[in-house]
Amino acid sequence: MPLETGRPWEQLQEMLQLCVKCGRCRAVCPVFKAVGVEPAAARGKLALLEAWIKRRKRLGDRRLREVISLCLLCGRCTANCPNGAGAREAVELARCILARESGLAWSKKLLSSFSSTEREARDPWIRGAGLLQRLLMRELPRERGLVLRLGATRLGDFWAPKLKPPFFLERHSEKLGSAERRVGLFVGCTIHYLAPEVGDAALKILGRMGYEVLIPKGQGCCGLMSVGMGDKQRASLLARKVVEQFDMEELEAVLVPCASCAYQLAKGIPELLSEDPLAARAKLLAEKVKELGVFLAGEEGLSVFQREEGDFFKGSVAYHDPCHLAVGLGIRGEPRKILKELRRWSFKEMEGADECCGMGGSFRLFHPEVAARISGEKLKRVRQAEVDAVATSCMGCWMGLKEMLHRESKEIQVRHICELVCEELEDVESSSLESGGQI
């Protein structure tokens, strides 16, 4: 296959030029910290791509793909680069070029394509998978031969999230409440399939605050996963779908309870669609997108948390910064503000709160050992924090944290900030009902 010389190539070369190899990314890259060798750091990847292009080598060599795939796309390199080189963006672009030159690996193709089929067509299949999962993981005792035969023994020490039908979008109608102030809700895949309770909590909070919530049924995947796999075409397809779902004219904001999806809607989609007929709408959407926690932190409605005498205390909670929120969108203060306002939980800052959990979209699937090393470090931080719960606002991190804590320490809860806020609201409501008081 000839070496392509089109625009993406030139673009990549320009990006590579900006790296002066100072090495600062070595201090911040979670993968480098776990692996400890240069190709894992952003600088190594960029140098390799540069050398590769210079030698006019055919992209697609297995080892090069391996190196380029060894990145969480957390963006710390870009955020900390003194020369303004976008290493994260370069890796993304390189993955796209690699995928186009020699195709995606079948596993990535499957994952990526699955996320772009129409939700209605996809959901019955996933429901079926849910049945199978229940059969395997719950109804079948571990000792049964079937588990072994299905190759599921490796699941023994692996926490797999349970599919929870009816899925979130099936549970609710397109419009909830009716009020002057109207917001849209984008939930993403994890909440839809695996954690509808987080979405439910978000709805309750918004209802309590007097918002009308629109939940377009056709909303699919944000496309971040496809971007990570280098499937830009599919990511653009998904982006268009997302943009089309929200009529921005009538919405005050589009709220997203998952930090990664929020990042993709705010930053990724407008870039993907920058030359699309939908570009203007994508930009408008990006302007109105708010990660739910950020939205809540700016709301006065949160002052309902007035602890009454005799309230029960649930314990201490730490916060885990999702990369896409802290690094990607620069948001660190708001989630903490919310947690500090909770009356039944005491907030405790965790050392290394902004260190990656190792999930990185599909990173964990393709690099389980490296991911395990990164999550192992995170686990140490959580343990040292000596808290009863860890809260976060990204569904990827939510899964990552659940998995690591399930294996090691079942006493520590993993909660989405929304859930904590919602519980508190409900507690306040029920206690004020009992006492007949007003909230």
Add this chain to the structure above:
Amino acid sequence: MERKEEPLDGKTCKQLEKILGPKQLKLDWETRVCYGYDATNRLCVPDAVVFPENTSQISRILELANKRGIPVVPRGAGSGFTGGAVPVKGGLVLSTERMNRILSISREDLVAVVQPGVVTGVFQKQAARMGLFYPPDPASQDFSTLGGNVAECAGGMRALKYGVTRDYVLGLEVVLPAGRILRTGGRTVKNVVGYDLTRLMVGSEGTLGIITEITLKLIPLPEARRTVLVFFPTVEGASLAVTRILSEGVLPSAMELVDRACLDCVASSKPVEFPAGTGAMLLVEVDGSQLSVEEEARRVARICESMGSLELRVSRDEAQAEALWSLRRAISPALARIRPHRLNEDVVVPRSRLPQAMERFGQIGQEWQLPVTAFGHAGDGNIHVNVLYDRSDLDEAARAEKAAEAVMRAAVELGGSLSGEHGIGTTKAKFLSLELNPQALELMRSLKELLDPKGILNPGKIFPETAEGLGA
């Protein structure tokens, strides 16, 4: 497919693998590329990369390499600015990344023993947790290694008060080219037994031996620090303030000078407020006990005011100090937006010549029609002169080389030095004779020959390749 076969013969590879095991020897092109550059951004692909885990492996590698005449280039984090870790003659790159353990920190002796691959910042944090302080603070401290810092004798902002890396190295374990293991110094501050081989090794840029263990001096962690940010109408005024502060008996832990050109760069990308008519900014940090820092900060402020400063800000707490320092840290990223590339010359001049030097550097920029900015460790006369250019513009790149040379000549003419803390490596080798007298250069060459007769250790560094050297 075109692919450079590893030029190490099969027998050598097998022997290396026997010493190291398959995981610590990398021959694939991808790994070799990633270990072929440093912060000079020059790439020379080595023939193999080795990741030894202990001294004995290094000793056996060197013994083998010496026998076969294979170059060996030690490498920490590859963050040097003069090409020290670039394998310009091929051969083996020996990475110390796997030797990254802090072996011991003793509060009683105020001494730490570390392996060379320990990242400086990691070590500093660990020491600070015990109330101890390792002062050398090169800008790369968050990722550069102690081994690399020792080999290059790294400096930093605190050099004025606390000295540089060499002032904290008490002892070393070094593997010499034939594989023999040398021990120098010890665990005491005082030690005058024989020649000071420790100091010979510090700053030897990996050309005399490979450092495998470092004994470092620590001091108690100062209780507090205060930062004073001052704007002056002229660079000269700021430079004079530097000498005045010192002559009045205050020894700040850092004094950083930033010229107007740098400030404008920073201001172009982020909101920075500075008074109209600013010609230079001076950042002064004092540290010590709570009481003394208050008093010293006041004295610094008074001196600066008496010397016609335009505006003065004093930090009250860590957060404010960080905010003041963030201005200094924003310079590097800001310069990159003017031109993508830069030649960063870390020349040093006697403090009293600072005003002249700053003026001269400005002229050089005009002469070669390139943006030349100067900022840096004014307190010790170590100025980072950045010649900004775009590599893809060949004419500009050529002019940048000339301008950088002019900067170095100017520094030497003013009684200073080519390099305060980056070392010579490959980038400054041809200027060596500008500064060293022939006898010194000759003695250095014979020392190198004595210790490394076959020239396998980091060849092509420090010494000018015969014809290339410039006449003094």
